[in-house]
Amino acid sequence: MRGTGKAEVFAMLAHPVGHAKSPGMFNELFERLGLDSLMVPVTCAPERLDEFWAGMDAMSNLKGVIVSIPYKVPMLAKAETAHPRAARVGAANILRRLPSGGWEADNFDGYGFVLAMKNKGHAMAGKKALLVGAGGAGCSIAFCLAEEGVADLTIADIDPARAARLAAEVQAAFPACKVRAGAADPAGMDIAVNATPVGMHAGDPLPMLVANLTPGMVVFDIIMEPAETRLLAEARARGCHAEPGRPMMDCQMQAMSDFLDAERKNRG
Structure with missing residues (x-):
């Protein structure tokens, strides 16, 4: 069963977010694998991003965030570490929660x-x-x-x-x-x-x-x-x-899934 109180939560952040394909694709994956996980589309006005992110960051069960326009550049600054793919372009399209509680960014475009x-x-x-x-x-x-x-x-x-x-x-x-x-x-x-x-x-x-x-x-x-x-x-x-x-997009999704360990392949 998906969506229980123990679910791992992922987010898709964009503004607007209605066009985003990732939530549907990931939720279909979770359903197919029988995982208690879900991806939620989220959005906010750009001028309220810092306020919005403070709340998201405080969610201890938020495991990762896929990022789209117009947030790829500002969200890189929210990460404490970044893969060179993200650092060299100055933009992130994904963040994952680190054991420390901070965030690591990458860019799979x-x-x-x-x-x-x-x-x-x-x-x-x-x-x-x-x-x-x-x-x-x-x-x-x-x-x-x-x-x-x-x-x-x-x-x-x-x-x-x-x-x-x-x-x-x-x-x-x-x-x-x-x-x-x-x-x-x-x-x-x-x-x-x-x-x-x-x-x-x-x-x-x-x-x-x-x-x-x-x-x-x-x-x-x-x-x-x-x-x-x-x-x-x-x-x-x-x-x-x-x-x-x-x-x-299919190749990006697999790379993102691996980055987030969304399929729980690397956990005992």
Whole structure:
């Protein structure tokens, strides 16, 4: 039976939180495994985050928190320790309770993307890549692409200054990768990634210049809904490997579950 007084509690924090998939996915997992655990969607106005977190932190049965927009940056500051994946991008998308009572942060956005790419057999080392979007997810993906050995990375964003800052940070961390800010043009690329929300709604423009997509190129759209974005349809029509966002989320979920020990694999 789930949801007893002895239940382990996890939270999904976002504002708004209604779009979040993690609570449903984790609660389905807990149900399947017969675990007395539950994940609860929670939200608050951004200006009340400190007040809100004081109460959450005081919950001794709160074991972990998955974090989404707009809280990834401020929640990193709530952790006493952080994995380099989170520290280098300055944002966390998950926190877990430590035995001390404090919190440890990590960021699995880029990790989930890389694992999804590998699961589909797409090599990254030595390739040329275009990343559209220098926000939270894009930032994490940029570092992970460079870490995987991408030879050349172009970062495009609606805010050119933000793209330039991210390019400089990734270049400094991974000197072997040639990183620059540029246009959302996939001409000559091996990999093209949309890490923006452009494409979630009917009537959205295309996030990149699809006329320059070529057969054999990997086009990855991190959007989960719709599963078949206009970008993916255009890519598939041009003979590209069109990869949707759900596998990235599935990979992130497994990594998050392991990080939280949500399945209680490592406890006697």
